[in-house]
Amino acid sequence: TLVRRQLELELEMARLGVLRAQTGVFQISLSTATALLTREFDNTDPMVQSAIALIEELSQLEVDPTRPDISGSLNLLRELPDREG
Numbered sequence: 001t002l003v004r005r006q007l008e009l010e011l012e013m014a015r016l017g018v019l020r021a022q023t024g025v026f027q028i029s030l031s032t033a034t035a036l037l038t039r040e041f042d043n044t045d046p047m048v049q050s051a052i053a054l055i056e057e058l059s060q061l062e063v064d065p066t067r068p069d070i071s072g073s074l075n076l077l078r079e080l081p082d083r084e085g
Helices: 002-019 023-040 046-058 071-079
Strands: none
Touching (some): 002 023, 023 046
16 A cells, blocks of 8 residues: 555656656656556556556656747737737
C-alpha cells in the first residue's frame, strides 16, 4: 500500500511539472515512478509492462516547448485601417 501511494505521488508530481512547465520535475518524477514499478512490482505482469511503456512514452513529451513569435501578426492587425466609421 505504501509503495502504491508513493507511485501515485510521483505521478501527481509529474502532472504538476506539466502544469507548471517544469521539465525537470516532470522527468525526475516519471523516472522515479518507472524505478518504483520495476523494483516493487511484478515485471512479467502485462499491466505493469504497459504502465512502464506508457510512462516511457510520456517522458518523451516536451513539457515547455518554445512558443512561436506571433508579434508579426499583431503588427499586421494594428496596421489594418479602422473600419468603424
